[in-house]
Amino acid sequence: MISTILIIGGGQAGAQAIDTLRREGHKGRLILVGDEPQLPYQRPPLSKKFLAGELAVERLPFRHQSFYDEHGIELKLGVSATRLDPAARKVALSNGEEIVYDRLLLCLGATSRxxxxxxxxxxxxxxxxxxxxxxxxxxxxxxxxxxxxxxxxxxxxxxxxxxxxxxxxxxxxxxxxxxxxxxxxxxxxxxxxxxxxxxxxxxxxxxxxxxxxxxxxxxxxxxxxxxxxxxxxxxxGVGAVANMQLAVDAGLECENGIMVDEYCRSSDPVIYAAGDCTYHPSLRFEMRVRLESVDNAFEQAKTAALNILERPTVHDRVPWFWSDQFDNKLLIVGLSQGHDQQVTRGDPATRSFSVCYLKGGELLAVEAINHSKDYMAARKLIADRARPNIDKLADPQVALKEAL
Ligand SMILES: Cc1cc2nc3c(=O)[nH]c(=O)nc-3n(C[C@H](O)[C@H](O)[C@H](O)COP(=O)(O)OP(=O)(O)OC[C@H]3O[C@@H](n4cnc5c(N)ncnc54)[C@H](O)[C@@H]3O)c2cc1C
CATH class of the missing domain: 3.50.50.60 (FAD/NAD(P)-binding domain)
Structure with a gap:
């Protein structure tokens, strides 16, 4: 029986995993260890509205303390996991404590290079x-x-x-x-x-x-x-590297991140990982990737939680990401690696355009600049492995979803 689930890392993935585990019925012990002293919070505003002083610090956490109290979550914040012993199913913490788990979820994130x-x-x-x-x-x-x-x-x-x-x-x-x-x-x-x-x-x-x-x-x-x-x-700001030393030292398979399968399971069958720290298979793109995005952390954490609860679920998503710079919103969906054709929809001078990537006629990725309609349509088309008509694709007057 799964009694104790331990999550290491209180960021986007850790917070989401807690949510899914309780929502989906885990009634046993649920412990979150995070080395930052704050309640789990969202990072994107750190370079945007929070840095600009336009968003109060109280707005950053995903949940208030009361949520964790009401759901019986044991939060150990300002504490880091220092050693993982997979044979004994035990994690040592910087405060001297040791926690024995039935299932472990590593949501360790990444560190600035x-x-x-x-x-x-x-x-x-x-x-x-x-x-x-x-x-x-x-x-x-x-x-x-x-x-x-x-x-x-x-x-x-x-x-x-x-x-x-x-x-x-x-x-x-x-x-x-x-x-x-x-x-x-x-x-x-x-x-x-x-x-x-x-x-x-x-x-x-x-x-x-x-x-x-x-x-x-x-x-x-x-x-x-x-x-x-x-x-x-x-x-x-020269990139980030996966936090994986804890996993490396424990003998888990790691390469450019903690290696997980499509169930977010590591090389140890009771240890899972999610978010920026993972090097995981993208089923849609048939390659391994390490992604740093809110969507990936959120979705992998949900998938890992369901698998921990023995509800087999694969992580099979078209990745997406956004960036805000001045009044511009850049939305990227899919992965453009390996493309053999690139089509620009619209004129950059209008401040709203998209770049589409194809391989063998199939849509792989879209970068939409101030064009959320193209981004929305692209999510579905890429997942469906759509093969757009190139003339229609290149014509910004034709809606992307109609460009087939
Ligand atoms: C400034 C900034 C802006 C961003 N903007 C965007 C954006 O616009 N759009 C977008 O999609 N993504 C953005 N991202 C990326 C996004 O925030 C991350 O992809 C996401 O936070 C990853 O979630 P995570 O849970 O995997 O890792 P994190 O959120 O990094 O959480 C990992 C947590 O684990 C802790 N930890 C690590 N090791 C240990 C240990 N041994 N013991 C205990 N705790 C540990 C870390 O300190 C951290 O608190 C941005 C990131 C940053 C930094």
Whole structure:
């Protein structure tokens, strides 16, 4: 009988798993261990409205304390899991406690990738992953302050947009030849570069940071071409890596994340994993992926919870993601890897367009910029393995859902 379910990690996935487990009838012990002191909370506002001071900290948690009390959830917050012993089905915690589980769910998330260049350890080098990171960044965001953002990915660009809206002089330094180069089409990168530049953000691509300099705190960034950028605020957004050391040390199979199957089960049959920390199969795209998105954490956590309750369920989703930058909403659905055709619907100059990716005539992915209708239609078409008519697809007057 499953008596004790232990969840490690109180983020998006951990919170959702609790919800599903209780909703679906688990009456036994349900314990959540999280190393952050706060109740589980949503991260997306950290680079957007919360950073801008437009959303109160009370609005970040998914649930109030009363929810956990009413549902008999044992919360152990500000406590980390330090050792996992799968043979004894036991987890040791930083407070000296040991918990024996019947089923374990690892929702460990990811950690910001750290800069390694000289000076990277100077005080004032900020990363943005948790609530605790925000106050120091906010304190440096002042009208006229020089903000340098290293990395032109989502978090870098969202932070740049927020800092700019709050009056900073913002420079984004990107090593690749365009922003968000790993995840969007080149015309989408160009569009976002133009939007940022129009708002006064300076974007410098093809530039490699070689050194950070300063005295008691970081003061400037030095690039390979010898250019320097003075910084009153420095935020680094150069990606994230899966938190998997606990699983690695316990002998679970890991590679680019905790390896799980389509049931979110790890190489140990009573240990499951969900969210940013997993390297999991995408059934629709027939490849393994590690995704950092709210939707993936939410859906995998639901799937893992159902399987823990012995209701076999596969995680078979078309992934999606969003990013907000100034007044633009970018929605990405599907995975574009391996595409052999790309079609742009609409004119970027109208500030509303989409880029569609196909392989062998089948729709793989869509990047919709300020176009939620295309995004909604694409979710279904991609799941259905639809083969759109290319002329109709390219015609923005034809609704995407009709482009068959
Ligand atoms: C600034 C920012 C903006 C984002 N914006 C978007 C967006 O616009 N759209 C979108 O789709 N996604 C966005 N994301 C990504 C999204 O928030 C993540 O994909 C999601 O939070 C993943 O959920 P998770 O539960 O897997 O991990 P997390 O939410 O990271 O939670 C993992 C938790 O586990 C804890 N933990 C780790 N190891 C241990 C341990 N040994 N013991 C105890 N606790 C442990 C961590 O500290 C953390 O609290 C954003 C992320 C960030 C940081």
């Amino acid at each position: 750290q800069l390694t260049c000289p000076g990277a350890d100077l005080p004032g080098v900020h990363y943005l992953r948790s609530i605790a990171d925000v106050p120091q960044i906010q304190a440096a965001i002042k009208p006229g302050a020089r903000a340098v953002i290293i990395g032109g990915g989502y978090i870098g660009l969202e932070t740049a947009a927020t800092a700019r809206k709050m009056g900073c002089a913002v420079t984004v330094l990107e090593m690749a030849d365009r922003v968000m180069n790993r995840v969007v089409a080149s015309n989408v990168s160009q569009y976002f570069e133009q939007e940022h530049r129009a708002q006064g953000v300076k974007i410098i691509c093809n530039t490699r940071v070689v050194r950070l300099e300063g005295g008691t705190r970081v003061e400037r960034v030095v690039c390979a071409d010898g250019s320097t950028h003075e910084a009153d605020l420095l935020v680094v």
